[in-house]
């Protein structure tokens with residue numbers, strides 16, 4: 001994979017692009033801090049820019065990089081419980097600073113190059129540097145606040161051309177998944193859906209791991225995952241989420257049409 005001044009160029013996989021990895025989960029500790037490890041899952045605390053080049057090639061990049069729209073300043077969990085003058089909740093302040101900018105082209109190139117197939121949430125914020133691809137994913141958030149996004153978009157290199165959409169209320173007042181510990185935490189069901197769309201991908205990299213939704217989904221589906229997160233506080237949350245019992249969530253099969 002090479003890059004021009006403006007866009008990452010992706011050549012087809014060759015022995016050259018495959019040479020760094022094998023078929024098993026290819027993380028090598030390489031002196032970086034492994035924050036958490038359990039069967040098939042590893043969380044690195046550190047900067048993806050340094051860690052990703054030391055890893056092998058994964059089947060799937062499933063990630064949600066910073067969008068550069070300062071969502072880190074968010075105060076999730078505030079507002080009122082219920083409607084019509086319910087009890088006021090205390091807002092949660094999140095660790096800030098990470099959403100000042102999107103990853104630069106070099107970092108995105110490293111991440112794409114480390115994987116055979118890709119699903120990148122927030123692809124619309126990165127589209128100037130990503131190659132044109134037809135198969136985008138849409139998450140219809142079924143949310144009712146007029147000032148919030150109705151949907152989020154993922155750029156993918158999944159096979160086929162049909163755009164796919166999941167309608168799932170995973171954030172906001174009426175959310176089906178209430179517990180949120182990161183301002184841009186993705187619903188677990190969304191990541192399960194992505195993994196199911198990616199078919200037989202067995203090894204997954206998330207270099208912008210946040211609260212660990214990708215790793216949790218991988219664990220639930222028996223996939224191997226390497227997660228990288230720069231903020232220690234989110235590594236801790238991710239490790240705790242992995243320790244929880246498997247939740248009775250799941251995408252009905254009729255929603256998945258690769």
Ligand SMILES: C[S@@+](CC[C@H](N)C(=O)[O-])C[C@H]1O[C@@H](n2cnc3c(N)ncnc32)[C@H](O)[C@@H]1O
Nearest residue numbers: 047048064098182185186208210211213229230
């Ligand atoms: C949009 S959030 C991911 C949220 C995640 N999908 C979840 O469900 O919790 C992006 C995360 O990437 C992390 N990050 C940003 N740049 C990074 C880098 N260079 N290396 C590692 N982590 C990084 C940020 O700290 C932030 O937690």
